[in-house]
Amino acid sequence: MKKFMNSADDFLKESLQGFGAAHKDIVSCYYDPNFVTRSSSTKEGKVALISGGGSGHEPMHGGLVGHGMLDAACPGFVFSSPTPDQMLAAAEKVDSGAGVLFIVKNYSGDVMNFEMAAEMMSGPNASVLTNDDVAVEDSSFTTGRRGVAATVLVEKIVGSLAEHGGSLQECKSLGDKVNKNSGSMGVAFSSCTVPAAGKPTFELGFDEMEFGVGIHGEPGRRRDKIKPAQDITNELLEAIIEDLKPNSNEEMLLFINGMGGTPLTELYLVFDNAKKFLDSKNIKISRSLVGNYCTSLEMQGASITLTKLDEEIVKHWDSKVHTAAMRWGM
């Protein structure tokens, strides 16, 4: 294993310290329990947005804390959900009295820990559960679909509504809508290595890819031989479109997300190929995002997310945001 690290035990702490120091104008980091907040306190009457999840997906979620997005983020150990004490400490710090909205990715550990925090909390709170990964079959008898890259979009869009004075219920409803309007699917070209494990999470041949991979390197739909980018892109988009069933001429947001080990050059190439395919289907891309936002350590690969847009979503997508990882309009 080759990583910038001194010891597996200090890996997360040193990374958080660096993050806090590099962006001290935007965020403040707290330790034991670990959480990140905005450097300024929550405006009176503003709903506080808190997300969290295992570390290793940076910039999600700490890099999405700031004006127009999250109020706090709780980083767990690498690929392990954070714990209720972190969420309670973060809520204590950022709740201005208007309530707390938890944004949670649908993974068992995250769901259970956020659920316990919500049960222990005395103030008003609600949760948005993201489950945009179309690679996984959904059913009421299973854990269901995973929450992946669309979580970033939910945080941006709901973050804007909260900034504009949306109530707890309005924020939850918009979050649920964005999640429902979104579909994602990813593909991995290489595994990733959890620092504490020291070896790759899974083995992938040099000419193989994991199709429908999850954001921790969990297997997806199938293992395949590598193909031209246009073919991979088409297959990912077909799966998403089959799920979202957009109308002809529907306006959508196209989000090409890097898993951490794939250069932007390739991500833009995927965007080009995706646009060609979507053009042929009469789907209009009116908003876009390309970059590493929901990563899986050093994994090579990418995911594609499509979100159906409406006036409300577009307005809150375009509004100003100032976080470590996402800044525009100001």
Place this chain on the structure above:
Amino acid sequence: MSTKFLIDNAKLIELTINENADEIEKLDQEIGDGDHIFNVQRGIKLVIELEPIIKDLPISKALNQIAMKVLSGIGGSSGALFGTLFMTMAKGANIDDGIDFKKAVEIFAQGVEAVKQRGKADVGEKTMMDVLIPVSNCLQKGLEENKDKSEILNEAIEVAEKGMLSTKDLLATKGRASFLGERAKGHIDPGARSSQLMIKTVCESVNS
């Protein structure tokens, strides 16, 4: 059963888990994401480190401290599930007056029921519940039938092993392995394996 019993058993469990760490890690890499063994090892270490703080506490308070430590120190599903188990056991009525075998079985059953609710998983879903639920049922049934304690414990060890092995051919419907569909078949669930090892260790220690 006393607080000392809890600490002594945590130490025994640490030995057993460490002996089988490679196997558990491998199982998790096959159908999970490979973090289960580290979570379990970290959790046990944290519990053992509590010894100076909890050794003189009544058992309800000791169990509660263990629950909070496990909940805050592990994270992931394991933290929430084991935290729920110990927290519920700590709430068992009158446990500070002393825990005999019957009381231990009763609070364990309450704990397992709470874990079942928390994880929304039942028998047959390829999780640790395939070990915990049958073991809890076996212990309760043994008591109802007035069986000898050592006989009940031996049965529980067998039931745990059977439950663990049963996960091999199951389709996972809960937890991370559920994302694999058919591909999870043929692999033992790592959480079922670690739970089975813990049950075996504790039952053997009570029986010795």
